[in-house]
């Protein structure tokens with residue numbers, strides 16, 4: 001309980017994403033498309049103690065309410081995360097994380113001869129094969145993309 | 160059979176394979192000189208962005224025999240179409256002229272992508288190293304021709320199992336037919352991809368030496384090992400030689416065992432084998448046109 005008062009104030013309205021595996025907070029912002037110039041107040045807490053996870057990250061976004069799709073994208077990189085919607089300093093909704101059936105556009109197929117990488121109109125599409133560890137399959141060429149690769153792609157784009 | 164695009168070997172159910180085989184049997188029984196009007200007034204487009212002789216000619220013949228008009232491009236023209244315009248635009252253009260498009264393209268997943276930009280039926284005539292479903296239909300049809308059913312047999316699939324689209328399609332199609340056993344015979348660097356192996360529902364084993372298993376096989380399916388898959392020419396030569404099917408190996412086969420090959424072949428089958436009763440790849444090639452007539456008839460034919 002101490003860490004909350006220690007590091008970040010409560011937010012009035014917005015979203016709190018807690019229990020993110022340590023080191024993945026930036027990736028969470030990335031899948032939400034938050035670059036910092038949107039005007040939201042964003043608090044990032046990284047590598048704090050967590051009874052459940054050992055270490056964890058927390059992201060708080062004032063003024064933004066995640067939609068279903070955004071929530072499900074977070075499960076890709078932070079399956080342990082909890083998403084709480086805040087109004088008037090109170091948690092009004094606890095979102096259950098559920099993987100989307102299809103992930104469009106966010107990832108690149110590892111197969112360089114995949115049509116999704118070779119046609120101006122094609123957008124990458126992946127289906128979930130397995131959740132833990134995460135395994136996705138390209139809808140076009142059926143190449144696998146592993147959890148490691150998903151993380152690598154998402155984190156790589158941030159740097 | 161329901162009207163739908165054929166992108167992969169599992170786009171047909173087992174019952175639909177059986178239906179396809181029996182319709183193809185009927186065309187075969189009536190013989191090659193027969194022509195039909197089931198596809199009269201229909202236009203079949205052949206969009207071969209990548210060169211092909213056999214698949215294109217067998218589809219073209221099948222469509223013409225059924226009374227369809229055939230338009231499209233192939234060879235050098237196909238390559239330049241592929242360069243000049245994006246795939247989606249070419250497919251849209253062809254769909255405004257045709258009732259069905261047979262396409263071959265060098266990129267994996269190109270046929271699936273085409274189905275997203277048009278409502279016109281698409282038949283995948285080979286997309287990169289992904290699938291070539293009508294070849295698998297021909298392969299199983301050939302097996303059935305000899306053994307009366309593709310089920311309950313021991314298969315050996317030899318060669319490049321990693322990049323050969325015909326192998327992907329065949330391994331998947333076999334999941335509908337309960338083969339007794341499948342030996343996947345390849346050098347370690349050309350083993351079948353995990354993505355395919357994970358979907359198999361029959362017993363299989365990966366082996367490196369064909370001589371270990373040759374006497375158990377009912378069907379030996381041979382594919383070519385391509386040079387461009389190897390970084391090192393020496394390595395390629397070594398692998399190629401050890402995966403050429405020799406006459407001596409074939410003498411170890413069961414008496415009624417057969418050898419199939421999607422053709423064209425280069426050096427992967429000793430020519431002396433052609434004269435043995437095991438060699439069925441020419442028969443297999445001859446069946447292709449009836450099978451493709453059967454497929455076009457079921458997808459597009461007006462029953463009259």
Ligand SMILES: [Zn+2]
Pocket residue numbers: 109110111114115116138139140141142143268
């Ligand atoms: Zn792909």
